[in-house]
Amino acid sequence: MLEVDGIHSYYGKAHILNDLSFEVRRGEVVALLGRNGAGKSTTMKSVMQLVRPRTGAIHFQGENLVGQPAFRVAKAGIGYVPEDRRIFTDLTVMENLETGRQPSRQDTPTWTEEQLFAIFPNLAERRTNRGKHLSGGEQQMLTIARTLMGNPSLLLLDEPSEGIAPVIVEQMAETIMKLKAEGLTVMISEQNLHFARAVADRAIIIEGGEKKFDGSFSELEAHPEIRDAYLSV
Numbered sequence: 001m002l003e004v005d006g007i008h009s010y011y012g013k014a015h016i017l018n019d020l021s022f023e024v025r026r027g028e029v030v031a032l033l034g035r036n037g038a039g040k041s042t043t044m045k046s047v048m049q050l051v052r053p054r055t056g057a058i059h060f061q062g063e064n065l066v067g068q069p070a071f072r073v074a075k076a077g078i079g080y081v082p083e084d085r086r087i088f089t090d091l092t093v094m095e096n097l098e099t100g101r102q103p104s105r106q107d108t109p110t111w112t113e114e115q116l117f118a119i120f121p122n123l124a125e126r127r128t129n130r131g132k133h134l135s136g137g138e139q140q141m142l143t144i145a146r147t148l149m150g151n152p153s154l155l156l157l158d159e160p161s162e163g164i165a166p167v168i169v170e171q172m173a174e175t176i177m178k179l180k181a182e183g184l185t186v187m188i189s190e191q192n193l194h195f196a197r198a199v200a201d202r203a204i205i206i207e208g209g210e211k212k213f214d215g216s217f218s219e220l221e222a223h224p225e226i227r228d229a230y231l232s233v
């Protein structure tokens with residue numbers, strides 16, 4: 001579904017992603033793992049074309065995304081929830097959801113508010129509350145629900161478990177598994193190996209913008225030296 005092929009991304013002269021290649025297949029949940037500064041967010045921004053890779057290709061359902069404006073990437077069916085999740089604090093939960101609405105897509109789950117409320121029950125209870133009155137965890141769920149209103153085929157979640165209380169982290173894991181069960185393809189970036197293992201089918205580890213591992217969690221467990229070298233656990 002998504003094929004990233006030999007991309008090099010920069011911030012000015014700083015060379016951040018170095019010949020990075022990987023793929024995400026339809027229906028799977030993939031975890032992009034790596035320490036602080038490994039290049040996980042830059043990878044997601046590169047897919048979204050918020051950072052333009054200088055070389056390499058990114059194909060999504062056969063279409064090369066490199067050089068396209070970010071809104072076209074979103075229209076092509078990639079939903080992106082950045083690390084600095086923002087909601088409209090003066091709008092209600094319902095109004096926030098409405099801002100994310102896009103037409104439905106073939107071969108992709110189409111979401112209504114009611115279906116989203118079934119997956120995010122806390123938001124259902126607060127549908128008429130303004131964003132600013134939600135807890136941090138609820139705001140985080142709202143950014144995901146709003147992105148789903150765009151009916152993406154692929155959802156990119158940058159560090160979904162970061163900065164939320166342990167009980168909400170558990171809810172977040174359950175939510176991602178429900179989305180997978182609905183047929184959504186998901187890529188998460190994570191530093192939390194425990195969380196990633198609970199939700200993802202496959203791990204891709206990057207360090208210094210280079211891929212160091214791509215395989216199942218059982219393969220990763222069989223190689224503790226890889227975990228020790230590239231992850232903080």
Ligand SMILES: Nc1ncnc2c1ncn2[C@@H]1O[C@H](COP(=O)(O)OP(=O)(O)OP(=O)(O)O)[C@@H](O)[C@H]1O
Binds near residue numbers: 011014034036039041
């Ligand atoms: N806007 C920017 N300008 C310059 N350098 C940046 C910028 N954003 C990130 N970097 C640098 O790029 C490298 C990769 O950062 P990135 O945010 O992709 O890492 P990450 O793996 O997502 O880590 P984190 O968990 O801290 O977000 C880091 O060295 C970081 O300092």
